[in-house]
Amino acid sequence: MPNPGSLDITDGNTTDGDTARGVSPRAYRRVVLVAGALLTLIVFTGALVRLTESGLGCEDWPTCSEEEFAPEWGFHPWIEFGNRLLSGVVSVGVGLAVLQAYRRSPRRTDLIRWSWYLVAGVVAQIVLGGITVLLDLHPLLVSSHFLLSMVLLWATAVLFFKAKGDHGPPTPTLPPHLVKHSRWTVIATSALLFTGTMVTGTGPNSGDFRADRLGFDLGDVARVHGLTAWVTLMSLVMLAVRMQREGTAPTALQAPIGVAVLQGLLGYIQYNLGLPPTLVMAHIVGAVVFFLLVLRMHLGFFERPFEGAESNELPPRVHPDRDLARG
Numbered sequence: 001m002p003n004p005g006s007l008d009i010t011d012g013n014t015t016d017g018d019t020a021r022g023v024s025p026r027a028y029r030r031v032v033l034v035a036g037a038l039l040t041l042i043v044f045t046g047a048l049v050r051l052t053e054s055g056l057g058c059e060d061w062p063t064c065s066e067e068e069f070a071p072e073w074g075f076h077p078w079i080e081f082g083n084r085l086l087s088g089v090v091s092v093g094v095g096l097a098v099l100q101a102y103r104r105s106p107r108r109t110d111l112i113r114w115s116w117y118l119v120a121g122v123v124a125q126i127v128l129g130g131i132t133v134l135l136d137l138h139p140l141l142v143s144s145h146f147l148l149s150m151v152l153l154w155a156t157a158v159l160f161f162k163a164k165g166d167h168g169p170p171t172p173t174l175p176p177h178l179v180k181h182s183r184w185t186v187i188a189t190s191a192l193l194f195t196g197t198m199v200t201g202t203g204p205n206s207g208d209f210r211a212d213r214l215g216f217d218l219g220d221v222a223r224v225h226g227l228t229a230w231v232t233l234m235s236l237v238m239l240a241v242r243m244q245r246e247g248t249a250p251t252a253l254q255a256p257i258g259v260a261v262l263q264g265l266l267g268y269i270q271y272n273l274g275l276p277p278t279l280v281m282a283h284i285v286g287a288v289v290f291f292l293l294v295l296r297m298h299l300g301f302f303e304r305p306f307e308g309a310e311s312n313e314l315p316p317r318v319h320p321d322r323d324l325a326r327g
């Protein structure tokens with residue numbers, strides 16, 4: 001039951017006062033953006049752990065070793081431990097996204113729910129990261145750790161796009177057959193990320209010399225990965241052609257197509273040079289950027305009902321007592 005003196009914007013849970021007026025939709029989107037940036041950063045530092053062979057720099061979990069929480073100074077232990085510390089910062093980032101979802105004005109249950117998904121994903125990632133260390137960097141666990149990060153980036157992108165408009169079902173801005181094509185391109189991209197992690201699990205960049213390898217032939221698995229890259233690129237190009245033919249400028253596809261071409265070239269070069277860690281690092285950065293661009297393209301094909309969600313303004317203060325007295 002709302003308090004009669006409260007600022008009842010949506011559901012009676014918001015009380016009067018400056019802090020209780022909550023955050024604006026735009027400020028909330030910024031919080032989600034920061035959480036997304038932190039989730040992206042930790043993928044890169046995770047790759048750094050693997051590519052500097054620091055994966056077992058701390059052999060235990062959650063403490064670095066049986067005797068000590070933090071390691072003595074040393075390159076490998078601190079690269080690994082630094083990544084663990086960053087996961088603390090990421091947790092704060094997604095925690096803030098949940099808190100601010102409750103304080104957002106107007107409050108929206110869908111945004112609250114999606115920000116809780118981020119928290120659940122980060123908790124799962126912390127546990128999975130720990131199990132990966134305890135099981136000596138098994139390649140399937142390393143692959144799952146990377147792919148779960150991609151799921152988290154997808155959830156953050158969905159949350160960000162949901163927060164852009166008002167509550168309500170999204171409306172596609174393209175005809176259904178093109179939306180379907182775009183959805184298949186996202187699926188092809190996901191398959192591409194998956195096959196990439198299979199190449200990693202087979203190749204020499206394991207994160208530590210003690211780690212197991214998948215038993216595939218490196219050439220074969222790289223060919224399958226290369227093929228999924230071609231399929232994804234072709235799918236993007238065909239979508240661009242179909243959009244152009246049907247009178248919609250395929251502007252949203254320029255960046256993903258450009259990055260896919262560069263990323264593919266880099267893939268072949270690094271393979272032929274024997275997978276030097278610096279090039280592999282660039283390939284991972286490229287993969288994440290590509291995935292985010294494909295998500296932006298796809299989510300950008302939907303519109304949401306919009307009533308000033310971009311505005312910095314909070315809804316006008318409501319003073320029921322004063323207004324009643326005036327009235």
Ligand code: HEM
Pocket residue numbers: 047143146192193194195196197198199200201203204205222223225226229259260261263264265266267268270271275280283284286287290
């Ligand atoms: C848009 C195109 C591409 C994307 C998005 C992509 C994405 C990825 C991803 C996500 C990984 C796994 C990273 C990890 O597990 O940490 C990977 C690994 C790899 N990719 Fe690609 N890839 C693309 C094209 C290619 C092409 C055309 C080749 C050529 C064969 C290639 C060769 C490799 C190799 C050799 C690895 C293993 C690197 C390692 O040792 O960790 N990639 N790729």
